Amino acid sequence: MQKRNKTMRYLTLSLIGVSISCVCVFCFLVKYMNRQSENTINQLGNVYMASINERISKHFETMIDLRLTQLETLVETIPSNTNSDSDSKELREWLEYSAKARGFESLAYYFEDGSFEMLYGEQVRSLNPEPFQEAMQNGERKVSVGVGEQEEKVAVMGIPFDVEMQDGRDCIALVGKLPIEYLSSTLSLGDRDTMVYSFVIRKDGSFVVSSYDSVRDNYFDRIRALYEEVDGKGAEQLIVELQEAMESNKDYASMVQLYGERRQLYCSKMPMSEWYLVTVMPYGTLNRTIEDMGGRSLKVFVVSCAVILLVLLFVFQRYFKLNRDQMLELERARQQAEEANRSKGEFLSNMSHDIRTPMNAIVGMNAIAMANINDTKRVQDCLKKIGLSSRHLLGLINDVLDMSKIESGKMTLNVELVSLREAMDSIVSIIQPQVKEKQQKFNVFIYDIFSENVRCDSVRLNQVLLNLLSNAVKFTPEGGSIEVSLHEVESPKGEGFVRILMRVKDDGIGMSEEFQARIFDSFSREDSKRVQKTEGTGLGMAITKYIVDAMGGEIEVKSAHGEGTEFCVTLDFERAEEMEDDMVLPDFTMLVVDDDQQLCESTVASLKSIGVRTEWALDGETAIQMVNEHHKNHSDYHVILLDWKLPGMDGIRTARELRRQLGNDVPILLISAYDCSEIEAEARAAGISGFLSKPLFRSTLYYGLKPYSEPASELPQPEKVEVDFSGRRILLAEDNELNWEIANELLQDLGLKLDWAENGQICVDMFSQSEVGFYDAVLMDIRMPVMNGYEATDVIRGMDRPDASLPIIAMTADAFSEDIQRCMEHGMNAHMSKPIDMKEITRILSKCFFGGGQESRPIDSVEWREV
């Protein structure tokens, strides 16, 4: 029990453990996947933003480049007649005119010292003059931010332009001004329709081109005011990182949060300027997609987790159940083993007691006999009792032996051809004395047995029926009745099989319900005072059950206290090859009288199948009436079958009455399950012509009735053997003259010529001196002086002559099987026991000479043996 709890606890804990680890693994997976997808989105965003920035930068570059190229074209297309070396009026006019035509708001000369001289338009000044001045001095093209007169921001762009001023100053560049809106509109920054917005700032954070919703001049101020802390990164840190990136001319990407929404920020340097393009993309849309995806995958994860948990739970539950079943099974097996052990122990003690009782009797009786050795009567009595006790003891020991054979699995069935009729006859004859001793009524019924020959183990079948019957006898009080019946039905196993139902019924003491449940268990015996006196090991029924099981049958028991017991055995037997004679009787009319209607009907059916019309009656009175009627109609029955034990008028009285009325013509046969020898005289006197013993099989009826089917003069007579062996010569080895004369006398009648050899040696000599083929056979006595039959046979068989293999037939007063075996071992062909029986010797000699039967067939080469 403790072990079971331990196992259960272990299983529960491991289920919980596995579930928890499953959930943990899934949580980790969800988190990890989310992180991964976030990272991926970030990377994707960066790539996307970088490309947007690049696109805008390129756009910007193209546009600036176009504008600068326009300025350059302005310079290149100065008419040749204009004096380009000096700052002439024509040049100024040309430049002004051309620049205006190209949409520049103003145009100015730029000097080395950073001052502007306006050709036309408003005065501008550079907001960040150093880099611009440096670039101009190096003859590079550049764009920068300047401030107009109204402090409005303008884009200032310059190209190298080397012209000598009339006042002697050296102009290095030509600078055009464009409104800043031009940039923002051309670059279409901050388009309200797109998710993405960009703006251009300078290193100090001031806007060159601001986004549509910006109210501040400096982007850093905006960061400080609006940007929220995200992933532990505050506004100041973001500014620092941004400035560092700008300083080192690197692209910068970061996550920012604005108005509670995450955005991706990307900053890159713009060409030909000190400007930086910042693009911001709100994460909202992307995030929603990601969140959707995350949500979906979370759902999937949760569902799969749940599925796995459910499967786990199911598997565990099944495992639990299996485990529990196994435990229960083990427990049951253990209990059974204990039970078996206990009953074996009890059995042994009972058994010892049971064995001691007859053994004590034997020892005691033995002592009494010894003490009274001269008192013959006393000794006889003792020996009788010793005999009885020994038989009882032997029965007990046989049972135990059988059981141990069964328990060790050594009992096997020996299936052979069995005649149910012979089997039942022998059982009935065995049980009859016991029944008679207890003065019980006994009856045997055979219903519809059409296959008398079946294949089964006859010894075991006998054992089953004898066990049941002797139990019935044992447990039925004196005067009770016992019934055994055999019944054939169709077998479910098919055409080649017959199902035989056997029933053994008594009206004895019966059994309790509880005992019926364990009657077939080994080593059990109803332990009540009633059966204490009854002998037996209690193994009989277990053995019976085992045999029936081994034969593939079933056994059932019905019983109640005081009402008797009924055992039903159902067995399927293989139908043996039909080898019965063609059983047909002449067209008789018969009468069957028996108090069992079913038996009457079955007998009628059996008789019908052998060609006899039959009527039946249930008692003597009715039978007499029927016989009388037939007599009046001059259609007497040919044979009447009468049961001995009939209610009212019994068989013998009925027969007497019938004889009185009918005379002696009609044969009346008495049928009975009892031994009829006792009542034979009385029955004969009452006019009974013969006896038929139950069970009434078809063949019983056929062979029983056959003698009456022939005319009285042809009743069986001892057959006169008439076979002609004339001309055949036999050498007879026999040491006794009288025996020789008898044999000679008898065999001469068959036309045989005999020579006498008085012992084995003479026999050998006579044979060796005879011509080849002179003798047709040797009849060999075994016990002879000088040389015995075995030796003589050996010598003859060893001779080098063609007829050395002639038939040699042993003739001996012994008929032990080992003698017969020995004859065969010494090469004799057949064995015949004394006294010389003409029929037997004719049969054997016919077989010798004609090769079987009495038909004249030449001896074939097939070796034949007769045992």
Next chain:
Amino acid sequence: MTLQECYNAIGGNYAEVFARLHSERLVRKFVLKFLDDKSYELLCVSMAEKDYDEAFRAAHTIKGVCQNLGFDRLLESSSKLSDALRHGWTPEADVLVEQVKEDYCVTTAAIREYEKECEEH
């Protein structure tokens, strides 16, 4: 004394012998011949000389003759004796041989009486 009566005195089975030989003449002939059979003398001598092999053979021969002639009583005792002597001497043999002797005497006495009557007629 008829042959049947003789058989009754011997404790034999006339019906069986008759059934086998089919002739009273033959039966009579062999029964009378039984008196000349030397097996009994052989048995007595061998037992006295403790030659049990020979005694066994003699007993066996008597058994065989009795089987042929249907002398059931002598057959039974000689048969028991031959079984007892089959594998040499056994304690029962000495008792059984006495029984054989007794039966033999009864048998021969009956036959002699019958023989006498036959001669008288």
